[in-house]
Amino acid sequence: EVQLLESGGGLVQPGGSLRLSCAASGFTFSDYVMCWVRQAPGKGPECVSSMTGDSIHTYYADSVKGRFTISRDNSKNTLFLEMNNLRVDDTAIYYCARRGSAYAFDYWGQGTLVAVSS
Amino acid sequence: EIVLTQSPGTLSSSPGERATLSCRASQSINNNYLAWYQQKPGQPPRLLIHGASSRATGIPDRFSGSGSGTDFTLTVSRLEPEDFAMYYCQQYGSSPLYTFGQGTKLEIK
Numbered sequence: 001e002v003q004l005l006e007s008g009g010g011l012v013q014p015g016g017s018l019r020l021s022c023a024a025s026g027f028t029f030s031d032y033v034m035c036w037v038r039q040a041p042g043k044g045p046e047c048v049s050s051m052t053g054d055s056i057h058t059y060y061a062d063s064v065k066g067r068f069t070i071s072r073d074n075s076k077n078t079l080f081l082e083m084n085n086l087r088v089d090d091t092a093i094y095y096c097a098r099r100g101s102a103y104a105f106d107y108w109g110q111g112t113l114v115a116v117s118s
Numbered sequence: 119e120i121v122l123t124q125s126p127g128t129l130s131s132s133p134g135e136r137a138t139l140s141c142r143a144s145q146s147i148n149n150n151y152l153a154w155y156q157q158k159p160g161q162p163p164r165l166l167i168h169g170a171s172s173r174a175t176g177i178p179d180r181f182s183g184s185g186s187g188t189d190f191t192l193t194v195s196r197l198e199p200e201d202f203a204m205y206y207c208q209q210y211g212s213s214p215l216y217t218f219g220q221g222t223k224l225e226i227k
Contacts, residue, residue, distance in 0.1 A: 035216070044206055045155075045163060047216035059215050095162050102169035103210030104153035108162035 002026040002107045004096045009112030016086050016116070022079040022096030022109060030054070030074040033099040036081045037108070038092035046092075049081060050099065064090075086116045120145050120212035122219035124205075130227040137194040139222045141207035146187045151210040154183055154192045157221075158203045166205075167192065194224075202226050 008020040020036070035050035049070040050059045058070055069082040079096055093111040100106030121144040131137050141152065150170035155163035165174040167183035170190055180195040194201055207219040 044218040044220045045208075046218065047214075050216070061214055097162075100165075100168070102149075102153065102172065103151045103216075104165055104168035104174075104208065105155075105163070106165050106168070106174060108164075111162055 002098065004098065004107060004109035006094065006096050006109045006112040009094060009114045011115045011117065012086055013118050014086060014088055014116055017082070017084045018086065018114060020081040020083065020094055020096075020112060020114075022081075024077045024079065024096075024098075027098070029072075029077040034072065034079045035097045035099055035105060036068075036070065036079075037095045037097050037105065038090075038114075039095070039111075040089070040092040043092075045095075047097075047105075051079070083114070086114075088116050090114060091116050119214065120147075120209060120217050122207055122209060122217055124207060124219035124222045126222060127220075128223045128225060130225050131197055132227045133197050133199055135197050137197055137201075137224055139192040139194075139205055139224070141185075141190045141192070141219050143188040143190075143209060145212060147190075147209045148211040150186055152183075152185070152190050153208045153210075154181075155206045155208065156201075156203050157206065163206060197224075199226075 005023045030053045039045045048061045048064045067085045071080045095111045096109040097105035098107040125140045152170045154167040157163040171183045
């Protein structure tokens with residue numbers, strides 16, 4: 001059974017940093033593109049960053065470019081998101097998602113809440 | 119930059135009825151890389167349809183997707199009580215690489 005479990009969210013002040021983790025199980029982690037998808041309250045989802053299985057190719061949404069860094073450790077089946085210089089509008093639930101067939105996200109974690117507030 | 123516009127914003131229907139949700143793209147979506155998701159409160163999105171018309175694993179056949187280019191449709195043939203939720207479309211390929219629509223709320227009339 002595919003499972004994705006996020007951790008690392010919390011309350012942080014503007015300008016602060018957080019590191020999110022996503023522990024994956026039930027599939028060959030290194031075979032898949034993984035994405036961090038966030039969803040602000042009452043809004044649609046947004047994929048803010050993704051990384052190929054071999055860590056060679058990454059994607060960042062313009063809204064986070066230069067502030068967020070995605071990485072993965074295939075030996076530990078874990079995906080990371082380093083978030084720096086956080087802003088109030090980064091407040092959202094952050095999901096870890098697996099990219100499957102036809103570039104759709106076929107499995108999602110339950111999410112971790114990131115709240116940026118002074 | 120590609121924009122996905124979903125309509126209607128809210129759809130009020132009754133169990134047993136047919137529901138049709140629309141997703142229109144501001145530019146053509148390559149290779150029909152268009153997906154549909156269902157989301158219930160407090161849960162992550164669940165993949166329903168990928169490649170515009172292929173049902174994801176375990177999705178009931180009352181859900182179907184169609185369309186190409188810029189116009190896509192999700193149809194629920196006979197609404198069950200558990201189908202009332204938010205629905206999002208998502209594209210891959212155009213800048214930004216992944217884009218979601220703003221969603222359609224399917225509510226009980």
